[in-house]
Amino acid sequence: MKLNRHNLHHLAPEVRLPAYDLAEIRQGMVHIGVGGFHRAHQAYYTDALMNTGEGLDWGICGVGLRAEDRRARDDLAGQDCLFTLFELGDSAAAEVRVIGAIRDMLLAEDGAQALIDKLADPQIRIVSLTITEGGYCIDDSSGEFMAHLPQIQHDLAHPQQPKTLFGFLCAALALRRTAGVPAFTLMSCDNLPHNGAVTRKALLAFARQRDADLHDWIAANVSFPNAMVDRITPMTSTAHRLQLHDQHGIDDAWPVVCEPFAQWVLEDQFVSGRPAWEKVGVQFTDDVTPYEEMKIKLLNGSHLALTYLGFLKGYRFVHETMADPLFVAYMRAYMDLDVTPQLAPVPGIDLNDYKDTLVARFSNRAIADQLERVCSDGSSKLPKFSVPTLNRLIADGRDTERAALVVAAWALYLKGVDENGATYSIPDPRAGFCQALVADDALIGQRLLAVEEIFGTAIPASAEFTAAFERCYSSLRDDGVTRTLERILARGR
Template identity: 45%
Template sequence: MTKLSAATLPRITTAALPAYDRASLTAGIVHFGVGNFHRAHQAVYLDDLFALGSSHDWALVGAGVRDADEAMRQKLKSQDWLTTVVEQEADSSSARITGAMIDYIKPGDSAAVIARLADPAIRIVSLTITEGGYYIDPASQKFDPNHPDIAFDAASMAEPRTAFGLILAGLIRRRNAGIQPFTVMSCDNIPGNGHVTQNAVVGLAKLVDPALAQWVRDNVAFPNGMVDRITPATSPREVALLSDNFGIDDNWPVFCESFKQWVLEDNFPAGRPALERVGVQFVSDVAPYEHMKIRILNGGHATIAYPAGLLDIHFVHEAMEHPLIAAFLAKVENDEIIPVVPPVPDTDLHDYFALCQRRFANPKIGDTVRRLALDGSNRQPKFIVPSAVDRVAAGQSVIGLALVSALWCRYCYGTSDSGAVIEPNDPSWNRLTRQARLAKDDPKAWLAMTDIYGDLGRSQSFVAAFGHALTTLWSVGTKATLERYLADRL
């Protein structure tokens, strides 16, 4: 067993090692939200690029704004910022150690973060702070300038606490020193993630000084991007699998699928790493790719999560082995989701969906149903509701998507079909549970959450289909409801 660190790397024979001299790396990117996805995606692309002998001035410096980030930072620090990434296919798995991160600023040390952000060597600030981290007002789906965290930062630009406050403070410092602004690159799963990030930074700047807001608008680039790689959370299971199968003792390894995709708008005025050399697609408009991914892949995850949760299924691949859930996914996608996804250059949407099915079914990933079911209040409005809105507007049937919503509502009641308790799994869990209880007798109560459903809750066809689906779920259970839907009898 080898404890991972820079000093022990030469002893590791079971994993690919960074194929470059880490001492040659210099910082070019500050990344907020060093979680599993970042370490399985952006950090891997950079590791590949550095191995080509290219872009060594684009190494990563981690940053975080949450207390929990400090524990993660300590784990990485003790292994010299190295991460083991295990890429898993149904019949094979391989490990690699990535070395693209060279430092991680202590969370809470805003002076250190701002100083680093003001360093001209930093030309990109990237983010994976989750869908919920962008201060979107649920009612308007716009940036919420009244959020207490944002109000705090607007009044304390010397010591901001949010990622956006720190980014803005860094930009102010650069503007005052005549240093070109860095590019801000969101890698979160949000449609128009560049626009959303721009709205957050500009929205905060407006509270500080309208002229500053205009300067940010005019001078800072926020490229949109579509990111993809299924990356489950790390549990003791993964730590043990790594030591059992590869003899590596890593405090916080990442397990993921071998597939990965990154489509980016080429809008980096301060320069960027040559990521096209390692498979990143640079395009003029990311929107079609985002639509495809968010609606077909993320929408697909949101479709299987709740029936699987209600049937007490633990892993995602087990959900895909369940004939009713697999058929439910295929029918909702083929009948209702794919037909309203706009065309994507050089891509057949049905082939893309078939690839998603294979990826979901990969038994090695260990992705959990509970992770997919997490945070529906932020995910359903992005992954499911827009497809239903488009269909209603076109006068098309929404029976399948209404059933997806009803399954989510039934899940939020807090018990599975077997009566097992479902532990809180959403930042708004109490509210969702309250509405789900009311909805048992009055389905409209669920759709009254206009921050989630918007006008869809007023569409007669959606309301009727949702009400019927929920009533059926309560009277005959999940399995029989899915059977009826699949037989076109719902």
């Protein structure tokens, strides 16, 4: 059955349908960067609130800034902006649910002014973002906004024909200021530390160069809540679409697959109101930092600890690595011995239970989370998810061998050949640059670790870490993943 409004009530009985009238929804949010995670997270929670009869004035207008977003827009438009959320897990509670919280999607390349006008609409009170870690144009080594980038310079020179997020936001906020329309909240849902603070820094840096008065108005009127967001959401494959069709009879051009688990911890800083998401499981707090540290260092850090090793071993899915007892033992040792001592208490969370949950989530065979997805953009992920742990280990004078293995595995992964001889491409915008750093094994530690925008200054300055990295790299290259893991685990006993 093709998914659209007309066919909604002809779908299989186990499929949960919107309990609200789609015609009654009014758009109150714009989301830039519509992909799987947004649909499995923010749209999911908003739909859940609408199903209670509340929040119908918080419908979402999606936005695509890239040419490749056109297919997503066309797929959504072809099914009345409905999509299926397809939970995959061993639990009988996993659900199949049609979500109607997104009501439109605009493309920047179809007309800049239409998008600016939408962002300037007084009804839009929240603008949210999933633009990936690299989308904020912040230099990882200096923490500064990269105003020199060609696309940023274009938007500064042509403020009414922007191409970037920052150009569109400033154009719309300038219109709101002139018209006396209140500012919106700018809410990042990207997986990076202090995402609200990063968003604020980037936007204000751009605005300062565009218009000093506008900069001051944004600083005084726009809010930027930090958030911790968590739900494993693999890329939707053709196999997933066929599975949804065969098991539940839904023909959906762009479903989203995800695990049953979902978590959203959000600072309650909204200048123009917000949905009552706390009624559907979102946790509001004054300070998201301890939750963020927990998630980034334990979940994301452990993902990276597993993923490059798993790929080198020849595995291609996260659950395959978790079926290997050596990988589970290594992950637990990394979490227990290297990360947990660095974490402050997290209100309402038992860290041992949380780590047990991570093992179970990573072991979810049904979701078939691709290692390639987790491997992607390593040059942006390592500085955020692994380097802070490494820096703390070095500062505290603790053993760095297990953590050094993460970096060594990435270095060998960059060679593009696993230990079975299979070749693969490197999904990273800086792939060519990174691969050049590992071209000469004799210089690999010296050249790779010296890249300040990835590793900072403390890591290459640590003789102990550099030696640990070189031992791990040589072991992986000469003896393989299994023998290296056995050696490191035996050393840690």
